[in-house]
Amino acid sequence: MSIISLDRAEMRFEKLHVLKGISLTLGEGEVLGLFGHNGAGKTTTIKLILGLLKPCKGSVRVLGMDPASKEFRSARQQIGFLQENVSFYDQLTGYEVLRYFARLKGVDNKQCQSLLEELGLDHACYRKVRTYSKGMRQRLGLAQAMLGNPKLLLLDEPTVGLDPVATRAFYQSVQRLKERGCTVVLCSHALPGVEQYIDRAAILGHGQLLAQGDIEQLRNQANLPLELVLQGSGIENALPEALRALISHQEAGRVVIQAGLEEKLTLWKQAVSIEGLEDFQWRLPSLEDLYNHFCRQEESSCAVS
């Protein structure tokens, strides 16, 4: 059974066409990265999945149900959500905030303590939330989202305000949830480093799904060149003619060559036979490169039309 299924979902706010027919399916234990500029439709997609909005056209099914229906209310216990910039109740302690949400979800208080420990907030859990830093509030939000071991976790900008150590710890927690079969949707602007934690990426632009798939599928779809970095003294002069034509950047002892993904093997064969080669490195298009590519493509098609 698919955990999330959006079929040509459309959303309009008066004259504003926010989502223009999004189709997306997500299975158990999958982690989807949902990316897009501000106003691309990420939050609206999340709200549709949460049942806070009803699509104008198309359908949305979550855990086999219409999330905007009354029947879905009990299924909400299996969903965890964290939105961007939630500041919680300043007058309560971290533990009290978590306990309030746990009671609303029907989750045992014991889990609050273990989640606070898991996210490194146990030392501050009896302090008022007003004394928390932005990162601490974010971690409290994550603990809240993880209450009740949800089947589906929706995270909107979860790593905003987190330092690198906390970010890594957060992704490790997501990994553990995934291993338990939890499906995760992750909206983020911070693309570097995310690709290793997601199974698939969906890129939104102006309410449309510009691309979706795993990183390999996106690379094939974008067909961006790969880069081969060659290092060695005098290497710039030792390159064969075929490689010289592909140089994108060069400096003393270092040459960067760009070519299509399909030429990877040929390039490698030619490179290893270069005299004076001391080191070489492949650089495949990153998620950020792919994201920029699809967004640029969409912008230029908008400009043409």
Added chain:
Amino acid sequence: MRSILIVASKEFLDGVRNRWIIAIAVALALMAIGLSYFGAAASGFVGFTSVSTTVASLASLAVVVIPLIALLLSYDSLVGEAENGTLLLLLTYPLTRTQLLLGKWLGQGGILVLATLAGFGSAALVMGLFASKASWQEVIPAFSILILSTCLLGWVFIAMGYMLSARVAEKSKAAGMALLLWLLFVLVFDLGLLGVLVATEGRINQELFPWLLLLNPTDVFRLLNLRFMSDGVVVNGLMATVGSAGFSTGFLLSVLVGWLMLLTAGAVWLFKGRSI
């Protein structure tokens, strides 16, 4: 029901933590005891006055203070959660908007009940125990109606605060509008009616006039507590023109309950229509 109680207990504890209850209760108790002892100071008498004089003074105090406290408690209940980002979060839980609103109403209403009981209850206790002119037979019914109607008045204004909070987009705007509502119901409405009375030189239908007072919950509250002022208490302002208007206590209490139900339903309706 469980979700309503969870929200209610959180709101109630918030009130305790913010010392709302203590502040209101102490202020009401001090003013109530002060009024019952010094209420007749203007006529050259210091000491416990009659029950009706005390209730009249306390009702005049409550009619100004309670709506203000209720609006201050409630004006940011929903818009504040929206600004914090917790409203969106709460609505993703197994909790409906109606449950959330009723939970808040129950919790904040509870704060007001406890504060009123402590404040006016202490005055009733002091009067019953120490005032030579007052007997328990007089004190209990008069103070029961005073406390009950004060609670109802407070709940009505809490519901009014929720309507406001469900409608506006910013907390600061809600605060300004809460103050305007308070002015409207506590001062402007009566002044307006008096103005109409003066302008028409009393030619307005005498039977219609008392009914117009039912359009303002604070006037319903005044009418309710006016019923216990039998021994020559000077009633002034709009109330002097209508007396108790022949309305029964039960009817006036029902009108306040009606107001409460109407405003709560309005708040639920507005909250359900609020986009998030």
